[in-house]
Amino acid sequence: MDWQALALSLHLASATALLLLPLALWLARLLAWSSMRGRSVLEALILLPLVLPPTVLGYYLLLGFGSSSLLGQIYHVLSGRSLVFSFDGLLAASLIFNLPFAVQPMQRAFAAIPCEIREAAWVSGLSRWQTFLRIELPLAWPGVAAALALCFAHTLGEFGVVLMVGGSLPGETKTIAIAIYDQAQAFNDSAAANMSAFLLGLSFVAVVLVSRLGRGRTGR
Amino acid sequence: MRLSARIEQSAPIPLAADLDCESGELLALVGPSGSGKSTILRCLAGLHRPAGGHVRCGEETWFDATRGIDLPPQRRRVGFVFQHYALFPHLTALANVMLALTDLPADQRAARARDWLARANLEGFDHRRPGELSGGQQQRVALARALAREPRVLLLDEPFSAVDRVTRRKLLNQLIDLRRSLAIPIILVTHDLEEASLLADQMTVLHRGRTLQTATPEEMLARPASALVARLTDQTNLFVGKVTHQSRASDTTVIDWLGHSLVATHHADFAPGETVCWVIPEAGVVLVREHQSERENTLSAKVNERLAWRGHATVTASVGKQGEASLTFAIGASVAGRRCIVPGAIVLLQLQKSAIRLLPADPAIGAPAALDRVDSWYPRPLPGEQAAPRPLAAPQPGRSSE
Numbered sequence: 007m008d009w010q011a012l013a014l015s016l017h018l019a020s021a022t023a024l025l026l027l028p029l030a031l032w033l034a035r036l037l038a039w040s041s042m043r044g045r046s047v048l049e050a051l052i053l054l055p056l057v058l059p060p061t062v063l064g065y066y067l068l069l070g071f072g073s074s075s076l077l078g079q080i081y082h083v084l085s086g087r088s089l090v091f092s093f094d095g096l097l098a099a100s101l102i103f104n105l106p107f108a109v110q111p112m113q114r115a116f117a118a119i120p121c122e123i124r125e126a127a128w129v130s131g132l133s134r135w136q137t138f139l140r141i142e143l144p145l146a147w148p149g150v151a152a153a154l155a156l157c158f159a160h161t162l163g164e165f166g167v168v169l170m171v172g173g174s175l176p177g178e179t180k181t182i183a184i185a186i187y188d189q190a191q192a193f194n195d196s197a198a199a200n201m202s203a204f205l206l207g208l209s210f211v212a213v214v215l216v217s218r219l220g221r222g223r224t225g226r
Numbered sequence: 227m228r229l230s231a232r233i234e235q236s237a238p239i240p241l242a243a244d245l246d247c248e249s250g251e252l253l254a255l256v257g258p259s260g261s262g263k264s265t266i267l268r269c270l271a272g273l274h275r276p277a278g279g280h281v282r283c284g285e286e287t288w289f290d291a292t293r294g295i296d297l298p299p300q301r302r303r304v305g306f307v308f309q310h311y312a313l314f315p316h317l318t319a320l321a322n323v324m325l326a327l328t329d330l331p332a333d334q335r336a337a338r339a340r341d342w343l344a345r346a347n348l349e350g351f352d353h354r355r356p357g358e359l360s361g362g363q364q365q366r367v368a369l370a371r372a373l374a375r376e377p378r379v380l381l382l383d384e385p386f387s388a389v390d391r392v393t394r395r396k397l398l399n400q401l402i403d404l405r406r407s408l409a410i411p412i413i414l415v416t417h418d419l420e421e422a423s424l425l426a427d428q429m430t431v432l433h434r435g436r437t438l439q440t441a442t443p444e445e446m447l448a449r450p451a452s453a454l455v456a457r458l459t460d461q462t463n464l465f466v467g468k469v470t471h472q473s474r475a476s477d478t479t480v481i482d483w484l485g486h487s488l489v490a491t492h493h494a495d496f497a498p499g500e501t502v503c504w505v506i507p508e509a510g511v512v513l514v515r516e517h518q519s520e521r522e523n524t525l526s527a528k529v530n531e532r533l534a535w536r537g538h539a540t541v542t543a544s545v546g547k548q549g550e551a552s553l554t555f556a557i558g559a560s561v562a563g564r565r566c567i568v569p570g571a572i573v574l575l576q577l578q579k580s581a582i583r584l585l586p587a588d589p590a591i592g593a594p595a596a597l598d599r600v601d602s603w604y605p606r607p608l609p610g611e612q613a614a615p616r617p618l619a620a621p622q623p624g625r626s627s628e
Contacts, residue, residue, distance in 0.1 A: 125273050126312035128299040130326040131375060140325065144316045 007200050010177055011185035018093070018181060019161035022100040023154045026108040029101075030153060034112035035142075039121070053110075055103040064170025067099045071171065096172040096179050103167050107156040111216075115149020116142065148219040155219070159212030163205055227284040229379050229411040233269045234278035234291075241265065241276060241435035247379075247411035247428070253440075254414045254422035257432035257458060263415040264309070266432070267381050270413065271306050272299035283378050283411075305372030305380045310388055311364045313356040319343060319367045320352040326374045342370040347400070362393040366400070373408075380412040386421060398424060419460055423447075431455050448581070453503035453588040462542075462554040463506045466587070469496045479584060484546040488523050490582035503585040508540070510581025511555035513565070514574045523577040527553055529569050534559040541567055543575065553577075 036042070037049060055063055071089035072078050081089045089095035119142060127137040143150070165183040172179030174188065182201055189198040231245045239262045247253040255263045268274040270281055272288065275296055281289040288297045313322050323339035330338060343352060346366040356364055365385055372380060385401075386394045402425060405412060416422050422429050423443040430440040438458070439451040450456035456464045470487065471480035477492045481504060488504075496502050514524060527543035530552060534540075539562040545551050553575060557567070567573060 120310075120312065122308045122310065122312035123314065125268075125271075125299070126306065126308060126371075127314070127325070128273070129271050129302075129304055129306040130371065131300050131303075131328050132325065133300060136328075141314055145314075 007197065007204070008180075008182065008185040008189075011180050011182045012201075012204075014093075014177065014180065015162050015182040018096060018100055019158045021097055022104055022161045023108075023157045025097070026101055026104055026157055027150075027154065030105070030108035030112050031150070033105075033109050035116050035138075037109070037113045038116035053106050056106045060103070060164070060166025061170060063103060064099070064167040067095075067102065067167065067171050071095050071098065090171060091173045091175060091179060093172075093178055096168060096181075099167050099171040100161050100164070103164065104157045104160055107160050108153045111149045111153040111156065112146065115146035115152075118149075119145050152216040152219040155212045155215045159209050162208060227378060227410065229270070229281075229283050229413070231266075231270060231281040232279035233266055233276045233281075235276040235435075239265050239435055241269075243430075243432060243435060243437045244440075245270075245413070245430060245437070246440075247413060249411055250405075250409050251427045252405055252412040252414060252425050254416055254426035254429045254443075255432055256416060256419060256422050256429055259417065260434075261432040262435035263417075263432055264383055265435075267306075267383050267413060267415050270302075270379065271304045271381055272297060272302045286378075303375065303378045305375060305377035307365070307368045307372050307380075307382045307385045309384045311356070311368035313364055313367055313371070315356050318353045318355055319348060319359065319363075322356070322367055323371045323374050326371045329375075339370075339374060342374045343367070345373075346370040360393070361389040362397055365389060365397055369401075369404075378410055380408065380410055382412065382414045384415055384417070386416075386418070394421075401425060429459075431458050433458060447507050449583055450505060450585065453505070453585045456503070456505045456585065461505050461507065462552075463508065463511065465504055465551055467502055467504050469498050469500045469502055469584075472496070472498055478579075481584065484550055486525050486545075488577060488582060489579050490584055491580055493584040495586075496584055501587045503587055505583050505585060506577055506581050508554055508556045510578045511553055512576045512578060513555065513557055513561075513567075514576045516574060518576070519574055521576050522579060523582075524574055525577070527573055527575050529567055529571045529573060531569060532562055532567055534562065539567070541573075543573055545575075 033052065037045065068090060069075060070077055073082065073088060073090070078089050081087070081094075085094070087094060089098060123141060123145070124137055127141045128134075132140065162181075163183055164181075165187065168179070168181050168184060174180045174184045182205060186198050186201045186205070189201065227249045229245070229247045231243075233241045233243045235241045239260070241262050243262065243266050245253065245266070255266060257263055265274055269276050269289070275289075276291070278291040279289070280287065280291065283302075287293070287295050288302050289295060314325065317325070320336065320339050320343065323342050324335045327335040327338055340352060343349065346369055348363060348366055348370065351359065351363060356367070359367065365388075369385070386397055389397065398421065405425070414422070414425060426443055428440055429443050429446050431438045431446070433454060439446065439455045441449070446455070446459055447461070450459060450461065453464060465483060467481040467483040467488070469479060470482045471478070472492070472494075473479075474492055474494065479490045479493045479496065481488050481490065481502065483504070490504070514521060518524065525545060527545045528549060529541060529543045531542040532539050537559050538556055539559045540554060540556050541562065542552050542554050545553055555575065
């Protein structure tokens, strides 16, 4: 077992889920309730990482994060670091390719809350912020938790985009999925098998969790 | 305290409605589906912003389009009972009511909420969630939550539509009791005219977002402002006739209807020869005996249908040579039995002069093809429309206006 790769993967998955939470909550509520113009375009953009081949997404992220890109240059000026082949770049890429996994379950959960429930909270005197914390979030919580579980599991297992944007720098960008690939390439079957079994177990737990939370939501 | 509002908008639902409701008064908004009743209620609560108009409650202005005032729902202090109650499903009945008491210190909220639940006859249900309550209990929690905030206005959006008839009757009685103790304007949206008549001091009839008439339920029934109002308030005895004679001196206006001359009280607005709509409440149609056949406005009719319910019978009888029109009247079920009022029986009916109300001819009512477009609420064709294409009897010589 490559413990360093596992630790890096867990770090990346936790940071992704944590950073995506506020962004996905905002986007999910916006898409669930707003009738703004361009909504379908925004939805399509968010869903794009689901259908794009990881190498294609990775390639465009590599271009977008590279030292010759505007984003790469701004980041270099601000932090003195490069976005590609670094943990920061990996995290930024992870946020993008996990966006649909975070937004979709949350959007469905918020859309399932009848408009009248929120309006009842407003006429009862609750501010919009209080309504979000005391009414919307508890009702949408199963969807939010499912989204976080999905993001976490998906980040642990992502390979193509990670390889394209981060490469395989031990302690910096070498995640457990890359480590499995490396071990398999080196014919180190037992290490690859151990790590694969670990990822399999973790993914299974995440899927069970998502399914149970989904059932809880529909049974409410 | 008085609630007055003028609501205007052209989309998504056209609205041009005026409302006035005094403290302690219950105003019922009635009208067909899509007439804008619920949208008007949402405008009052601040949940929907109309394009124009104003909403004033006492000295406060909640909304004024010209002055750019639009208070959010949180600052309007309205109690709102939604059609499906909109209780917070993850919270207990007590917590639902407590959420409306955020103005109180935290340590007083539970006691006050329990007090409101007790007033709604819900002792012992504090810790049940909405899913564990019956429809009637949910409705009472919603009412307790709406009143707990000590609102300036109570808004009820079809609050009885989601409960069975027996529960509805109980809840109606509770609301009748409750409203006596509330010194605030209450606006009730309903499509149930019986409910409106039982509860309301004033009724406003809406059609396509416009207020057609505001009056007491009795006044609305006796004196609808137009044929459309009569139709929207489910007046079954609405027909088309032609004025043949006018006499201010004898306080009469005579109309020709299916060859019968009917005498109404004087309606000065119509000239002889003019086509009019006329309406008579069911209570204005009286069953008379044969020896009373010479009475004014008495005509024979053939019974089509008798529906009895709880000691009352609603009878429909056709009038005219070919049974072109149907008159509906109500009598006691025992009377109906004793006098053999059964389908096929011939009866004598007197249309009381004072109960006949003449109304301007309505192009929508007069044109049968347009009828279903105008109103899908009560799609029953008007008896007068069947008679309309048939030439009405010409005004008789010597029966001209004085």
